[in-house]
Amino acid sequence: MEFKELSQIWQNADTQQDNAIQINHQLIREVGFRKIRSNLGEIKWTSVTEILIELIFSFFLVGFYVNHLAEPAFFFPAAMIFGLMIFNLVFESYRLHLYYSIRNDLPLLETQKKLTRLKKLEIFDIYSLLAIIPVFSLPMIIVLAKGLANWNLYQYGTDWMMGFFMGSIVIAVVLVILLRLFPNKKLREAMSFVESLQE
Amino acid sequence: MKTTQRQENEFATFLENYKGLISKVSGIYCHNPEECKDLIQEIIIQLWRAYPKYDKKFSPATWTYRIAFNVSISYLRKRTSQSRVREAYKNEMEWLDFDPPPHDERLEKLYHFIDLLKPLDKAIIMLYLEEHSNKEIAQITGLSVSNISTRKLRIKETLRTYFENEKTH
Numbered sequence: 001m002e003f004k005e006l007s008q009i010w011q012n013a014d015t016q017q018d019n020a021i022q023i024n025h026q027l028i029r030e031v032g033f034r035k036i037r038s039n040l041g042e043i044k045w046t047s048v049t050e051i052l053i054e055l056i057f058s059f060f061l062v063g064f065y066v067n068h069l070a071e072p073a074f075f076f077p078a079a080m081i082f083g084l085m086i087f088n089l090v091f092e093s094y095r096l097h098l099y100y101s102i103r104n105d106l107p108l109l110e111t112q113k114k115l116t117r118l119k120k121l122e123i124f125d126i127y128s129l130l131a132i133i134p135v136f137s138l139p140m141i142i143v144l145a146k147g148l149a150n151w152n153l154y155q156y157g158t159d160w161m162m163g164f165f166m167g168s169i170v171i172a173v174v175l176v177i178l179l180r181l182f183p184n185k186k187l188r189e190a191m192s193f194v195e196s197l198q199e
Numbered sequence: 200m201k202t203t204q205r206q207e208n209e210f211a212t213f214l215e216n217y218k219g220l221i222s223k224v225s226g227i228y229c230h231n232p233e234e235c236k237d238l239i240q241e242i243i244i245q246l247w248r249a250y251p252k253y254d255k256k257f258s259p260a261t262w263t264y265r266i267a268f269n270v271s272i273s274y275l276r277k278r279t280s281q282s283r284v285r286e287a288y289k290n291e292m293e294w295l296d297f298d299p300p301p302h303d304e305r306l307e308k309l310y311h312f313i314d315l316l317k318p319l320d321k322a323i324i325m326l327y328l329e330e331h332s333n334k335e336i337a338q339i340t341g342l343s344v345s346n347i348s349t350r351k352l353r354i355k356e357t358l359r360t361y362f363e364n365e366k367t368h
Binding site for chain 1: 218
């Protein structure tokens with residue numbers, strides 16, 4: 001079929017399309033669109049919540065830091081977590097910035113690029129947990145035990161720490177394999193979205 | 200979002216003028232009348248939200264196309280339209296009637312083949328079928344004019360192949 005013919009078929013459908021939609025404008029006003037929130041809101045609220053929790057936790061960390069400046073055994077784990085927190089704050093702030101910069105009246109390509117980036121960050125967020133768990137769970141336990149209950153975990157020696165660390169790595173590896181074999185819904189949606197927009 | 204009576208009236212007129220366009224865009228991104236109705240609702244909602252900030256440097260058609268395509272392409276609308284919008288309106292009266300246009304075999308085939316294209320290519324071919332210039336298509340999509348020309352040729356070739364393959368089967 002020639003393109004001219006296709007164009008003709010398409011043009012002929014105009015009147016039918018115009019009649020296809022009947023809008024009750026009175027009801028639109030009564031319903032009030034302000035109830036409707038975009039589902040991107042989920043990303044916004046997750047990021048806002050994470051930023052708030054991290055800010056509160058960073059106050060605790062700074063206090064802990066100051067109190068243990070002379071104790072490297074506590075100072076270093078706290079510094080590690082603080083570094084992670086800063087990274088996460090920047091990451092979530094960037095996500096929020098991206099979220100607010102997406103507007104439906106932008107050119108299609110621009111919106112697609114932003115949405116793809118947002119989804120890629122979502123995928124990264126899920127996978128990064130698998131590195132964060134083994135690397136940061138031990139320093140986190142040490143800092144929390146000392147900071148909240150004044151409980152020095154070093155008194156039990158370092159053998160259990162090695163075991164804990166190795167165990168976390170095994171768990172992370174298993175999680176990676178499971179996630180690759182059976183990606184969860186959120187991850188699947190993000191991946192298929194990125195795939196569908198791939199040019 | 201506060202809107203004046205005048206804005207509401209203007210929007211109502213605007214919607215009447217562009218509902219055919221909205222219906223066509225939704226038609227190439229969804230697969231059944233129910234889904235189309237949801238998508239049309241979502242597009243209208245997003246148009247209404249963006250309306251007070253309408254940028255007059257673009258023609259109303261360009262602006263409407265951008266919003267309609269962006270909402271349709273975005274996967275976000277799938278979940279929004281199918282869950283939240285429906286949920287939000289389930290106790291409300293229906294404010295939108297959508298009757299799919301009468302059956303036309305050739306048009307359905309065209310829709311089917313367009314559906315096999317990538318999201319951005321769907322937009323380009325629809326704008327081409329609507330006889331928009333390369334410059335206008337570039338303004339809506341954000342691609343360069345030369346890129347549009349290349350893509351149009353490629354899409355036309357793809358569609359031709361689909362129709363030919365269909366003939367031989």
